[in-house]
Amino acid sequence: MSNAFAPRPFEDFEDEFDLDMGYAAQPGSMAASDASAGGEPTADQREPLQFMAPAAPTPAVPTLPESPTFSEGGDAFNPVGELVAGAAAAFAPPALSGHAAEVSIPRIAIHVFAERQDTLASAERAGQDRRLARATTQIRVGGVAAAVEAYQHEPTPPLIIVECMKDPQTLLWEVDQLAEVCDAGTKVVVVGATNDILLFRELMRRGVSEYLVAPVQPLQLISAIGGLFADPAQPFVGRSIAFVGARGGSGSSSIAHNTAYAMSERVGANTVIVDYDLPFGTAGLDFNQDPLSGVADALSQPDRLDATLLDRMMVRCTDKLSLFAAPATLDTDWDITPDAFEEVTTRIRSTAPFVVLDLPHLWSGWMRRTLISADEVVIVATPDLASLRNAKNMIDLIKQGRPNDAPPRLVLNQVGVPGRPEIPAKEFGNALGVHPSLMIPFDAKTFGAAANNGQMILDSGAKSKAAEAFQTLAQIVSHREIPMLPGAKASKPAAKSMLSGLFKKKS
Numbered sequence: 046m047s048n049a050f051a052p053r054p055f056e057d058f059e060d061e062f063d064l065d066m067g068y069a070a071q072p073g074s075m076a077a078s079d080a081s082a083g084g085e086p087t088a089d090q091r092e093p094l095q096f097m098a099p100a101a102p103t104p105a106v107p108t109l110p111e112s113p114t115f116s117e118g119g120d121a122f123n124p125v126g127e128l129v130a131g132a133a134a135a136f137a138p139p140a141l142s143g144h145a146a147e148v149s150i151p152r153i154a155i156h157v158f159a160e161r162q163d164t165l166a167s168a169e170r171a172g173q174d175r176r177l178a179r180a181t182t183q184i185r186v187g188g189v190a191a192a193v194e195a196y197q198h199e200p201t202p203p204l205i206i207v208e209c210m211k212d213p214q215t216l217l218w219e220v221d222q223l224a225e226v227c228d229a230g231t232k233v234v235v236v237g238a239t240n241d242i243l244l245f246r247e248l249m250r251r252g253v254s255e256y257l258v259a260p261v262q263p264l265q266l267i268s269a270i271g272g273l274f275a276d277p278a279q280p281f282v283g284r285s286i287a288f289v290g291a292r293g294g295s296g297s298s299s300i301a302h303n304t305a306y307a308m309s310e311r312v313g314a315n316t317v318i319v320d321y322d323l324p325f326g327t328a329g330l331d332f333n334q335d336p337l338s339g340v341a342d343a344l345s346q347p348d349r350l351d352a353t354l355l356d357r358m359m360v361r362c363t364d365k366l367s368l369f370a371a372p373a374t375l376d377t378d379w380d381i382t383p384d385a386f387e388e389v390t391t392r393i394r395s396t397a398p399f400v401v402l403d404l405p406h407l408w409s410g411w412m413r414r415t416l417i418s419a420d421e422v423v424i425v426a427t428p429d430l431a432s433l434r435n436a437k438n439m440i441d442l443i444k445q446g447r448p449n450d451a452p453p454r455l456v457l458n459q460v461g462v463p464g465r466p467e468i469p470a471k472e473f474g475n476a477l478g479v480h481p482s483l484m485i486p487f488d489a490k491t492f493g494a495a496a497n498n499g500q501m502i503l504d505s506g507a508k509s510k511a512a513e514a515f516q517t518l519a520q521i522v523s524h525r526e527i528p529m530l531p532g533a534k535a536s537k538p539a540a541k542s543m544l545s546g547l548f549k550k551k552s
Contacts, residue, residue, distance in 0.1 A: 153202065156182075156185070156192070158188055158207045159236070164261060169184055170449065171264075176267050189207045189219035203232060205223075206233075210237070232254040257269060286420065291433075291436040291439065298326075298403050300458060304423075307503055311503070317367045317397045318369065319340060320403045326373050334499075340370065343355070343389045345385075347389050383411035390415065421522050423453065427458055440455075455481045455482060456481065463487075482521055488509060
């Protein structure tokens with residue numbers, strides 16, 4: 046009896062999708078001989094194989110839906126160019142659109158069967174990425190044949206990534222072999238050696254979810270996986286920026302609040318501040334707002350949060366700046382699970398393009414997860430030995446947990462305290478391997494007056510060096526420029542500006 050799932054090298058094409066004759070199975074080719082051996086049905090007698098779930102399966106002979114095809118006008122599509130562009134766009138900083146395209150991978154199992162050493166290395170590096178933290182990745186040596194052998198005796202996971210460096214017709218034949226052992230609903234990503242639109246279309250007709258051309262990079266793999274499991278119901282994800290102090294009293298909260306204010310008022314981006322220092326948070330004081338129990342209420346019921354409830358819990362400081370203030374009370378021990386912090390942060394990120402996380406100076410499981418999962422990390426340190434040691438420990442841990450991201454940014458605060466010995470900024474950066482993105486001079490009068498009046502530096506000391514520093518830091522972490530007012534002329538930078546040396550172009 047003929048097998049409806051027998052391997053076959055090619056499918057019949059519609060007129061607009063005719064393959065080049067070079068892809069046709071020749072009489073002496075391996076694909077042709079395997080397809081015709083033993084009286085197997087010919088190509089025009091069988092439906093194309095699919096990796097997706099059947100449309101209307103029957104108990105006796107499962108049938109598969111028609112292969113997906115591209116609409117007319119897609120002939121100019123370049124798989125490699127589009128995939129590389131997609132990967133770059135998924136991880137690029139937010140531009141003028143107002144929000145970042147951030148990948149979110151669900152809790153799934155991913156099996157990778159790779160032939161090349163660089164593909165194995167990329168898959169391993171991708172599996173260590175923070176975006177795949179919830180997924181379970183297994184990497185095995187071997188291509189499609191190894192996958193077919195493995196799934197003869199075990200069920201297939203939600204996603205399989207296979208590599209085949211053979212010629213196109215052999216690749217198609219092996220993909221058909223894999224289809225016979227795949228469970229319904231399994232998604233398959235194929236990594237091949239040929240950059241050809243006709244091969245790409247034929248793989249799509251067979252139900253392959255994505256095709257990548259080797260060599261592949263870790264971010265390219267992550268982008269492809271994220272695209273397959275993206276939730277269309279939640280297309281918007283804001284960019285999270287975590288501020289943490291290398292030691293107590295480094296001024297991390299003040300810098301976080303002033304930077305967020307500069308992002309909203311100078312850059313013009315909607316921003317939310319989340320004060321996670323529940324017992325001692327100062328966000329309410331700094332903005333002269335009564336501290337509601339917004340963060341505490343959200344952490345106590347993360348599953349019930351929606352847009353309406355989040356809006357009620359937030360305090361609106363300006364038209365573009367909202368605040369999740371900490372209760373700043375010692376009446377509760379605040380024993381909250383790391384999952385609650387992660388869920389609340391995720392929900393808040395759906396409300397604004399930028400979310401500034403003001404993290405306390407402590408160490409716990411939720412702090413580790415928050416730092417590693419944030420899109421951007423800013424470590425605030427003072428130029429002393431304790432800050433140097435703690436900052437190095439933080440940077441080493443964050444780099445290890447974020448192998449595909451840029452290292453954390455370092456801000457040196459309270460530089461130039463009279464009479465205090467300091468570690469020079471150059472030596473500080475050399476010891477950490479991360480040079481300071483910004484140095485903020487010690488200015489007790491300006492910062493003290495702003496704190497006592499519940500104001501930001503941009504309002505109380507608009508012409509101070511600190512105000513200039515916060516505007517620059519806002520541009521750095523948001524990847525945006527400060528818009529010029531109509532008719533305004535660009536001002537020349539001051540000759541002795543503290544920032545002039547940081548952004549000087551090297552010859």
